[in-house]
Amino acid sequence: MNDRIDSTAHYRALDAAHHLHPFSDMDTLNRAGSRVIVKAEGVYLWDSEGSRIIDGMAGLWCVNVGYGRRELVDAASRQMQELPYYNTFFKTTHPPVIELSAMLANILPARFNRFLYCNSGSEAIDTALRAVHRYWALQGQTKKRYVIARTNAYHGSTIAGATLGGMSYMHEQMPSKIAHVVHIDQPYWFGEGGAMNKEAFGLARARQLEAKILELGADNVAAFIGEPFQGAGGVIFPPSAYWPEVERICRKHDVLLIADEVIGGFGRTGEWFAHEHFGFEPAVITMAKGLTSGYVPMGAVALSDRIAETIVQGGEFAHGFTYSGHPVAAAVALANLKLLRDEGIVARVKKDAGPYFQRRLHDALGDHPIVGEIAGAGLVAGIQLAEDRATRKRFINGDDIADMCRDCCFAGGLVMRASHDRMVLSPPLVVTHQEIDEIVDKAKAALDATARAL
16 A cells, blocks of 8 residues: 555656646646556546546547457557558558548448548647638639637637637637637527527527628638537537528538537447437538547548548648558557447447436436536536526536536546536446446435535
């Protein structure tokens, strides 16, 4: 035990001295000390002090097939021995990226047959923007420059992604933004719906898109981008009327619809891609996270045939990265997708694990005194903290209460994320009924402890 404590203290000291964490108040973190994660298996993590934690967030929305899958480790090992790296510049390619591209074409709707590769979701967003602008330029419509996004979205933390995301706290720390990005309001009925019923509110928020297109002039608008459900914004599921109306508006005004599937892709909602759950057809799809189940970094952009054919025939597309289509990442992605397909993991999320997860959450937390709503599908859920469910009254200091609840979760051996005043769950897709019970029971215990503290 003393060895573990000494090891933890050693790691924490080195971490505080040399490591700057993402999205962290480093002074506060360094005083408290980081939690050092040393091992993972299935849906569980172990820290340096030997505590076992159930991972209700699949890492960062990404470890879809769970931890410790030998198939992915072996795929990486074989590829590293055979061809650890070569680029896809200089008129070259390699088998892993070819086979991965063919696999993605089989998984995605028929209109998606060509893919661009990168290293992360943030880079996928940048790549999608480049592809969209290249497409319109080749069409002779160079005035189509504006991209419309939503407030409280999350599209990564590059300058382009953060500009699109419309999260004020990120904008405040980044005075330099990309041009020709404008925002409309998010479809967040619980927080912003007022007296409107849910579907009327969904239509009203969708029609903000049309108003913005008309304001800018349709000849000046290149694309609209949105996550099918808002992930880091709090797992906000739009009303059912929202996405069909958005798609109709985009088609009417010849505006490309980009679905950011970095979080929703590869089975999270019970469909291969979240846009299929919501029933709309995008022109461009961004992917990462579940593409490799987080085992190695990789992102991708799927282009519909209309866009891809134009770019293919349009000469050189001056975009790419050193690691675009990295052979090891591609080999791991291919092995990961085969597991999702051959083990029926996505189908199980839709027919079994997802319905069980949603039912258990609603049964255990639906009447909880500080829960306003539970939104989600498949194996993703957003739990709204609220002072009064009936009037949709939110806590004035909701962010602080959510942070308190998150800390109670960690103390109880559960990773559950806080996003503003919403608690978020997104466990690995291989989670069992027994493990779902454990997640829900520990989430309830954390909410109970938070309610008592209030």
